[in-house]
Amino acid sequence: xxxxxxxxxxxxxxxxxxxxxxxxxxxxxxxxxxxxxxxxxxxxxxxxxxxxxxxxxxxxxxxxxxxxxxxxxxxxxxxxxxxxxxxxxxxxxxxxxxxxxxxxxxxxxxxxxxxxxxxxxxxxxxxxxxxxxxxxxxxxxxxxxxxxxxxxxxxxxxxxxxxxxxxxxxxxxxxxxxxxxxxxxxxxxxxxxxxxxxxxxxxxxxxxxxxxxxxxxxxxxxxxxxxxxxxxxxxxxxxxxxxxxxxxxxxxxxxxxxxxxxxxxxxxxxxxxxxxxxxxxxxxxxxxxxxxxxxxxxxxxxxxxxxxxxxxxxxxxxxxxxxxxxxxxxxxxxxxxxxxxxxxxxxxxxxxxxxxxxxxxxxxxxxxxxxxxxxxxxxxxxxxxxxxxxxxxxxxxxxxxxxxxxxxxxxxxxxxxxxxxxxxxxxxxxxxxxxxxxxxxxxxxxxxxxxxxxxxxxxxxxxxxxxxxxxxxxxxxxxxxxxxxxxxxxxxxxxxxxxxxxxxxxxxxxxxxxxxxxxxxxxxxxxxxxxxxxxxxxxxxxxxxxxxxxxxxxxxxxxxxxxxxxxxxxxxxxx
Numbered sequence: 001x002x003x004x005x006x007x008x009x010x011x012x013x014x015x016x017x018x019x020x021x022x023x024x025x026x027x028x029x030x031x032x033x034x035x036x037x038x039x040x041x042x043x044x045x046x047x048x049x050x051x052x053x054x055x056x057x058x059x060x061x062x063x064x065x066x067x068x069x070x071x072x073x074x075x076x077x078x079x080x081x082x083x084x085x086x087x088x089x090x091x092x093x094x095x096x097x098x099x100x101x102x103x104x105x106x107x108x109x110x111x112x113x114x115x116x117x118x119x120x121x122x123x124x125x126x127x128x129x130x131x132x133x134x135x136x137x138x139x140x141x142x143x144x145x146x147x148x149x150x151x152x153x154x155x156x157x158x159x160x161x162x163x164x165x166x167x168x169x170x171x172x173x174x175x176x177x178x179x180x181x182x183x184x185x186x187x188x189x190x191x192x193x194x195x196x197x198x199x200x201x202x203x204x205x206x207x208x209x210x211x212x213x214x215x216x217x218x219x220x221x222x223x224x225x226x227x228x229x230x231x232x233x234x235x236x237x238x239x240x241x242x243x244x245x246x247x248x249x250x251x252x253x254x255x256x257x258x259x260x261x262x263x264x265x266x267x268x269x270x271x272x273x274x275x276x277x278x279x280x281x282x283x284x285x286x287x288x289x290x291x292x293x294x295x296x297x298x299x300x301x302x303x304x305x306x307x308x309x310x311x312x313x314x315x316x317x318x319x320x321x322x323x324x325x326x327x328x329x330x331x332x333x334x335x336x337x338x339x340x341x342x343x344x345x346x347x348x349x350x351x352x353x354x355x356x357x358x359x360x361x362x363x364x365x366x367x368x369x370x371x372x373x374x375x376x377x378x379x380x381x382x383x384x385x386x387x388x389x390x391x392x393x394x395x396x397x398x399x400x401x402x403x404x405x406x407x408x409x410x411x412x413x414x415x416x417x418x419x420x421x422x423x424x425x426x427x428x429x430x431x432x433x434x435x436x437x438x439x440x441x442x443x444x445x446x447x448x449x450x451x452x453x454x455x456x457x458x459x460x461x462x463x464x465x466x467x468x469x470x471x472x473x474x475x476x477x478x479x480x481x482x483x484x485x486x487x488x489x490x491x492x493x494x495x496x497x498x499x500x501x502x503x504x505x506x507x508x509x510x511x512x513x514x515x516x517x518x519x520x521x522x523x524x525x526x527x528x529x530x531x532x533x534x535x536x537x538x539x540x541x542x543x544x545x546x547x548x549x550x551x552x553x554x555x556x557x558x559x560x561x562x563x564x565x566x567x568x569x570x571x572x573x574x575x
Contacts, residue, residue, distance in 0.1 A: 026480070026488050027405055030473040033309060035412070037300045038472070040465035046072065047292030047351055047464065048456045051284035054126065057322045058102030058254030065279050065288075066093070066257045069295045069320055073261050076299040077306055089302045091261035096329075098256055100213050105129045106248040110189075110222055112235045113142075113242040119231040120222065124204070126282065127452040130172045130190070130221030131210035133249055140246035143186050147236060153178050161185040165243060167232055172221045176211040180219045187220040187245070191229040196382045196445045199226035205451035208282055220247050258321035260330070263301050265314040265479060267544055271340040272315035273475040274330070276427040277347045278323030283454035285446065287323075289351025293468045294318055301472060312479035313544055314342065323348075328430035342541060343398060343478060344431030344438035350467040352443040353460035354416070359443035361463065363406060363419045364428065365399045366437055367392045369527045371421040376507050378421055381444040386424040390527060395534035397489050398437035400496035405477070406470045415466040420444075441467055481542035486551055489539040494558050497532040501562075504528045505569045512573060521573055529566040533559060 024032075049068055053061030073091045084090035108129050110120040120128045143165045148156050151170035159166070162184035168175055172190035179185040193199040193207055203226040211221045222245065224232070235241045265271065275297065277290035298318045304310040319330060327346075331338050352359050362381070365371070370378040371388040399419075406417045422432075431438025448454040477485060508521035536558050540547050547555075 026477050026485050027408055027473065030476045030480075031405070031409060031412070031469065033304065034300060034469045034473045034476070035409075037304065038465055038469050039296060039300075040461040042299070043292045043296035043464040043468055044351075044459065044461040045292075046295045047284065047288045047459055050279070050288035050291045051456050051459075054105055054282045055280045056103055056131065057256040057280055058098045059104040059250075061104060061282070062102075062279055063254075063257055065291060066259050066320060069259055069291060072295045072299060073259075076302045078261050078298070078302055087264055087266075089261070089263050089305055091259065094258040094260065096256045096258070098254055101251045102254040103132055103213075104250045106250060108222070108247045109140075109245070110228065111244045112231060113244065115231065115235065119228045120225065125206055125225065125452055127206040127208040128222055128224075129247055129249060130176070130223055131208065132213040132251075133211060133220035133222075133247060134218040134251065135249050136220065136245060136247045138248075140244055141186065142242060142244050145189070145232070145236075145241040145243055146185075147232075147241075148175075148179075151175060151178075153182070156183055165189060165245075167191075167241075169229070172209045172223055173211055176219070176221045180217055181212075181214060185219075187222070189222050189224055189232065189243075191224040191226075193226065196447065197449065197451055198447050202447060202451070202453060203227040203230075205448065205453040207450040208452070220245075222247075256322055258319065258326045258329070261298050261318040263305050263312060263316040265312050265316075267313040268340075269315050270337075271342050272317050273343045273345070273479050274317040274319060274327075274341055274431075275345050275347065275471065275475070276319045276321075276327045276330075278326070278427055279320050280322055281450075282452075283448075283450065284456045284459050285349045285352050285357070285443070285448070285454050286450065287348050289349060289459055289464060290347035291320060293350050293464050293471070294320065294347055296464075297468050297472045300468075301476075310476055310480070312476065313481050314479040316475050316479055324427060324430060327427045328433075331430050331434050331436070338434060341431070341434075341436050343475075344428060344436055345402075345471060345474075346427035346438070346440045346442075347467065347471065348426045348440060349442045349444070349446065349449075351459040351464045352446060353458055353463065354443065356458050357443065357446040357448055359446035359449075360416060360418050361441075361443055361467070363399075363403055363417070364440035364442060365419055365422055366394065366396065366428070366432055366439055367422040368395075368399060369393070369524065369531055372527070373524050374421050376503055378419075380423060381420055383423050383425065383444055386422065388422060393527075393531065394432075394435055394437070395531045396437045396538045397493045397535050398439060401478075401489055401492050402439055402474055404492045404496075405474045409466055409470045409473070413462070413466055415463075441471060478542055482544050483548055483551065485542045486539045486547070487554070489542065490536075490551070490554055490558070493532070493535055493539060494561075497535075497558075497562065498565075501525070501528060501532070501565050501569070505572065508569075508573055518573060522570060525569045525573070526566065529562055529569070533562050536562070
């Protein structure tokens with residue numbers, strides 16, 4: 001079947017959209033195609049390799065991961081951009097100076113005098129060394145521990161910590177800044193783990209955290225697990241605590257790498273769909289899973305492109321780099337290029353084995369009214385809401401389209417798909433700041449988030465597969481574009497509008513019965529209607545030329561129907 005379809009595409013070349021074929025939607029056509037070519041084991045293997053590297057921009061683990069993906073691109077057929085012929089898929093490796101030296105951990109142990117085994121060892125606690133810590137002397141360091149009951153500057157000063165090691169239930173950055181830089185401590189032992197990590201259950205997990213880089217103090221910080229903190233407390237009950245710590249790190253000048261690969265568009269190559277997966281952070285799900293998934297997506301895309309099974313009319317860009325910074329730079333460094341970025345998607349924590357992590361797959365929507373009024377089935381994660389106002393809204397079909405694609409993939413595989421209102425904090429943020437439709441694919445809440453328990457055993461190849469297929473199929477639909485795609489986007493959007501406006505009407509009616517204020521409920525319903533009124537014409541952005549009379553008519557009908565729904569809603573709210 002795939003071979004026959006490929007011949008058909010080749011025969012009709014660029015003149016006819018894939019979606020024009022009978023008895024199927026454009027979304028289904030591309031889901032069929034990508035499902036048949038995406039290799040979950042390849043994505044998992046890349047994720048596994050990257051997860052073994054301790055990654056910060058400029059360090060060995062980060063660069064090794066980038067070069068690993070570069071080899072995947074080259075083997076798949078991407079050509080170095082400077083050697084590429086017109087229309088040829090290509091890549092480039094960008095290099096940027098770092099403002100300060102990079103850092104990487106090598107080894108560490110923390111022991112309590114009189115206790116046989118170390119309470120922390122880097123071999124199993126790879127987040128124990130606070131980022132930017134310097135090494136101790138090669139033989140290690142013996143020191144008395146001062147416990148502080150408060151993290152305030154006054155309490156630390158009163159504890160007389162100079163020449164000693166300070167332990168406290170504090171953020172390591174704050175404790176280091178006060179105890180070491182202001183009061184002359186040798187180093188700090190900090191215990192501070194969010195509740196969603198469930199530290200009392202996962203007693204050996206440690207989140208990675210940093211101290212401020214300071215080449216004069218050349219001191220260090222250690223992040224403690226729950227078990228390590230309890231061991232220190234037990235020793236404290238017996239009298240004065242003395243510890244032995246040995247830390248080895250590397251701090252050196254380097255540069256920041258960003259890897260960019262592109263499948264060029266046939267008709268509007270200056271317009272593009274941009275994928276972004278950040279390389280830094282030492283976890284498997286965060287974010288080796290995004291790196292591995294995007295690498296496999298790029299491999300599948302170029303294979304389909306060279307086999308002439310796809311012919312995108314707009315460019316597809318794949319970007320690997322430093323979180324937020326690389327994406328923001330891609331948008332800001334070339335104003336002409338930025339004007340052609342039509343969609344952005346961040347892949348961050350996309351490989352979770354949800355039975356182990358507890359997280360669910362989420363599409364974090366670009367700001368819509370649910371981020372202002374979160375109610376009904378809409379719920380924020382434990383990450384927490386960011387402030388959103390009406391001025392932040394940029395109505396568009398992108399939210400509903402991406403959800404539709406994922407849910408259609410879910411029907412095929414049993415995958416669980418959910419959404420959350422906008423929260424921010426990943427590579428979708430630069431797109432949104434530039435008024436470009438941008439979304440995040442991720443999982444939360446994950447009990448292993450940012451901890452050294454985020455290892456490859458928490459990653460599911462099946463999840464990598466579902467996310468990668470949905471993400472790439474979405475881009476292929478939108479970059480193919482054309483009249484048929486615009487009509488299908490219109491259907492997706494209006495179906496979503498009808499469902500959402502009914503939900504909001506019902507919630508507002510109930511709120512009024514419960515004593516709510518009519519003005520507020522009218523405002524909510526009116527804002528949602530306005531969202532879909534303003535989203536309706538955005539489907540035209542996939543057209544390759546002017547819109548047809550059929551599409552014009554459908555848009556006009558949709559506008560009339562939405563306005564009619566708005567009047568009916570206001571009538572109900574006034575009863």
